[in-house]
Amino acid sequence: MNAHADAPPSFLGPRTGIAGILEIEGELVISGRVKGQIAAIRVVIAPGGYVEGDVIAFEVVIAGHMNGRVFAPTVTIEASAQVDGRIFHSSITIARGANVRGRTPWRPPSYFETLDKLPEERP
Amino acid sequence: MNLFNRNDKPAEKPADKPDTPSAPPKPATPPAAQTAAAPKAPDIKPEPPKPAPLPTPTTTPTTKGASMASVISKALKITGELESTEDIQIDGHIDGDVRGVGVKIGQNAKVKGTVYGDEVELAGTIEGKIESKKVTLGGTARMTGDVWFQEIKIDSGAYISGNLKPELGKQDSKAEIKPVAKPAANVSPLSTANGAAHA
Numbered sequence: 001m002n003a004h005a006d007a008p009p010s011f012l013g014p015r016t017g018i019a020g021i022l023e024i025e026g027e028l029v030i031s032g033r034v035k036g037q038i039a040a041i042r043v044v045i046a047p048g049g050y051v052e053g054d055v056i057a058f059e060v061v062i063a064g065h066m067n068g069r070v071f072a073p074t075v076t077i078e079a080s081a082q083v084d085g086r087i088f089h090s091s092i093t094i095a096r097g098a099n100v101r102g103r104t105p106w107r108p109p110s111y112f113e114t115l116d117k118l119p120e121e122r123p
Numbered sequence: 124m125n126l127f128n129r130n131d132k133p134a135e136k137p138a139d140k141p142d143t144p145s146a147p148p149k150p151a152t153p154p155a156a157q158t159a160a161a162p163k164a165p166d167i168k169p170e171p172p173k174p175a176p177l178p179t180p181t182t183t184p185t186t187k188g189a190s191m192a193s194v195i196s197k198a199l200k201i202t203g204e205l206e207s208t209e210d211i212q213i214d215g216h217i218d219g220d221v222r223g224v225g226v227k228i229g230q231n232a233k234v235k236g237t238v239y240g241d242e243v244e245l246a247g248t249i250e251g252k253i254e255s256k257k258v259t260l261g262g263t264a265r266m267t268g269d270v271w272f273q274e275i276k277i278d279s280g281a282y283i284s285g286n287l288k289p290e291l292g293k294q295d296s297k298a299e300i301k302p303v304a305k306p307a308a309n310v311s312p313l314s315t316a317n318g319a320a321h322a
Contacts, residue, residue, distance in 0.1 A: 013193040013209050020203010020219055026196060036203055 014048055030064070043072075047080045056115065073112045075104075088112075193223075197231055213247075226255070230263050254291060 009027035012018065016032035024040040030049040043057045049064030056071045063078035068085045075089040079097035087104045090112070094100060192210035195201065199215035210225035213232045226240040232247035243255040248265040258272040262280035270283070271291040277283070 008194070008196045010196040010199045010215070011194045013207065015209045016193040016205070016207035016211070018201060018203060018205050020201055022199065022201050022203075024196070024199040024215075026198040028199065032193070032207070 012049075045081075047078075058112075071112065071115055073109050192225075195232075197229075256291065 009029055010024055011029045012032040012034065014031040017034070018032070019035045021036055022028065022034065022038045022040070024038075026040065027042040027044070028038065028040045029044045029046055030051060031046040033050045033052075035052045037053050038051065038055045038057070040055075040057045042059045042061075043055055044061045045051050045064040045066055047063045050067070051065070052067045054069045054071070055066070058072060059074045059076075060070050060072040061076045061078065062070075062081040062083060064080070065082045066085065067083075070085070070087040070089070072088070073090045075087055075092045077083060077087075077092070077094045077098045077100060079095040081095075082099040083102065085102045087100075087102070088107050088111070089104060090107055090109045092104055094104075192212060193207055195205075195211065195213045195215045195217065197214040200217075201215065202218045204219045205211070205217060205221045205223075207223045209223070210227070211221065211223040212227045212229065213221070213234065214229040215232060217232075217234045218236065220236045220239070221234060222239045224240060225242045225244075226238055227244045228234060228238070228247045228249065230246045233250075234248070235250045237252040237254060238245075238249060240255045242257040242259075243253050244259045244261070245253070245264040245266060246261040247263070248267075250267045252268045252271070253266070254271040256273045258270055258275045260266060260270075260275070260277045260281040260283065262278040264278070264281040264283075266281070266283045266285060268285045269288055270285065271288045273289065273291050275287065275289070
């Protein structure tokens with residue numbers, strides 16, 4: 001969390017796309033497209049943002065389009081969000097109007113502490 | 124989602140065209156005037172000028188939109204390709220190719236791969252290649268690999284290990300010239316040969 005405070009948040013603009021693996025010791029705000037795997041402390045998928053793949057973070061805020069799996073103790077889904085896939089969480093907020101297709105399985109906080117390897121299962 | 128998109132569009136339009144800010148407010152004021160006039164007081168028509176405050180909320184998204192270039196901070200490591208049709212500021216590590224319009228690579232940044240752009244400003248490290256019309260290598264730059272450019276600036280202190288190739292974009296003209304020359308050379312012997320055969 002200290003690294004989070006030190007490093008300025010990374011930002012992907014609406015006309016930016018990344019395909020691959022992203023590892024951040026901090027915050028990542030996505031207005032563009034990401035296809036692949038994201039590991040961060042905090043991830044924000046802004047309205048208009050699109051993520052396809054796996055997201056692992058302490059906190060995830062979704063206001064855009066998420067297609068894939070999310071692993072985070074704290075998850076917030078905004079009204080403008082569209083989610084396809086699974087959201088593993090121990091605390092979740094879903095705003096009225098959000099479009100969530102898939103499951104939101106609960107896991108104890110300890111599950112996320114030991115989350116080094118991703119489960120192989122696919123949504 | 125629809126509502127959000129609608130809200131986004133007027134914010135983006137002024138960002139794209141800052142030269143014509145007068146155009147977006149004009150269509151914005153008439154509907155605002157109608158909505159304001161309808162529920163409040165239909166009798167009082169002089170009030171519509173009040174929607175003037177509307178442009179101010181639109182200006183705040185405009186400033187946000189203007190600063191919307193992508194930032195890859197120092198804590199971020201990307202393995203894969205990064206592609207953008209806007210400016211990128213890179214302070215982190217990238218293993219893969221980068222495509223952008225204006226690409227700024229900060230002092231502590233490291234890119235392993237090819238950097239494409241209209242304008243590349245390097246203060247960090249690249250192991251790979253630069254292909255850009257305009258290249259600026261700062262004093263702290265460390266470039267390992269070829270640089271393809273049309274225009275270059277190199278500050279003292281920059282380290283370059285590789286070839287400087289100023290013929291970026293000129294390949295095409297060469298490629299065009301060659302095939303033209305070859306057929307021309309081929310045609311004449313053929314025609315003469317044919318002519319000889321006919322004769």
